[in-house]
Amino acid sequence: MTTTDALTDWIPLYLQRGHVHWCYMGQERFVEPFCQDTLQKLAVKPFNQLFRQRTELSVLTERALSHPGLPLQGIIFHSSRCGSTLAAQALAALSDSVVLSEPPAIDTFLQWLTASPDFDKQAGEALLHDLTAALGQPRRAQDQRLFLKTDCWHICHIGRILSAFPGTPWLFLYRDPLEVLVSQARMPSSYLIPGSMIAHGLYPPEQLFNQPLEHGAWVLSHILNAAIQALQTYPGGLLVNYSELPTALTTRLAPHFKLHLNGSDLTAWQQTTARHSKNPQQTFTADAADKQRDADEAIRAIAARWLDTPYAVLEQMRLERLTGLIN
Numbered sequence: 001m002t003t004t005d006a007l008t009d010w011i012p013l014y015l016q017r018g019h020v021h022w023c024y025m026g027q028e029r030f031v032e033p034f035c036q037d038t039l040q041k042l043a044v045k046p047f048n049q050l051f052r053q054r055t056e057l058s059v060l061t062e063r064a065l066s067h068p069g070l071p072l073q074g075i076i077f078h079s080s081r082c083g084s085t086l087a088a089q090a091l092a093a094l095s096d097s098v099v100l101s102e103p104p105a106i107d108t109f110l111q112w113l114t115a116s117p118d119f120d121k122q123a124g125e126a127l128l129h130d131l132t133a134a135l136g137q138p139r140r141a142q143d144q145r146l147f148l149k150t151d152c153w154h155i156c157h158i159g160r161i162l163s164a165f166p167g168t169p170w171l172f173l174y175r176d177p178l179e180v181l182v183s184q185a186r187m188p189s190s191y192l193i194p195g196s197m198i199a200h201g202l203y204p205p206e207q208l209f210n211q212p213l214e215h216g217a218w219v220l221s222h223i224l225n226a227a228i229q230a231l232q233t234y235p236g237g238l239l240v241n242y243s244e245l246p247t248a249l250t251t252r253l254a255p256h257f258k259l260h261l262n263g264s265d266l267t268a269w270q271q272t273t274a275r276h277s278k279n280p281q282q283t284f285t286a287d288a289a290d291k292q293r294d295a296d297e298a299i300r301a302i303a304a305r306w307l308d309t310p311y312a313v314l315e316q317m318r319l320e321r322l323t324g325l326i327n
Helices: 035-043 046-050 058-066 084-092 104-115 121-135 152-164 177-186 212-233 247-256 263-273 288-294 297-306 308-326
Strands: 010-016 019-024 053-056 072-078 097-101 145-149 170-174 237-241
Touching (some): 010 121, 058 121, 072 152, 084 263, 121 152, 152 170, 170 212, 170 308
Parallel strands (some): 097 145
Antiparallel strands (some): 019 053
16 A cells, blocks of 8 residues: 555644644545634544654655645635635535635645745745645545635735646735724734744834734735735736625625536525624624724724725725726
8 A cells, every 4th residue: 555545535734844744534524614623623533643644745746646636726815804714614615615724734834935945946836736735635526626715924925826826816805904903902813923924934123022913913014015916916816805795705706716606506605605704603794883993093003004005005906906897
């Protein structure tokens, strides 16, 4: 039995020190809002506590030849707290689709590439492709296509990602950064930790090391500016503002990703987009007005310092593109 045969129905759990650690997934699917949620459930199962496998990175390439995975049909980049999880859940509701929502192994691999600037560019892109193939295996007989939702800071790696998947349509989903900051002030993400993005090549000003929320705004400014540059550089991009949700998921995202929604898929899509992505018992309700109201002067000053300008540029680009479609 070859190594790749032994890994049938196994999935990369995490990367560490140049190795891939695998756990058994069987026919289970990524149905939770984030890949990490599903992987944590798998990791604590008794079988995976006893029988995990560890391989060299080269096994990813071997396995991609024998198990190429599903074709990647769309990539979601985003600015965080902007409805990207709702978009991913809508795609996951389709009967023939697999969605990878912020898989940790891809984040680790992008950190490795950032730390190794002399690593061959094409080899790195090929390994990124092969890692995604290992994660994006079909779990059901009807599975036909794959979608990837990246971590929000991965827009800063968009050139590398799109080179690994040339021609793949992509989306940048974003919202008024003032509202993002209010959400982050209530429930901080990891990128608010000063210095947390150094592994991705983002070195913050020294004065931000004791200012978590402003550090987060600084990271967001890089995300928004990277999106602007990407839209000017790479074809196949779509801009969607949170203010357009949930309608734009059907009217704009679906056709951009070449989805033909009908029958049970359309019903599942509509039911999913009507619910809160992280609390399905609740109806999706846009909360922009509440967040605008809760933004204090300190948050408004941070947004004005780092984020208002790139956000205005993105809005101008989005509206110009919409006007072009209408005309």
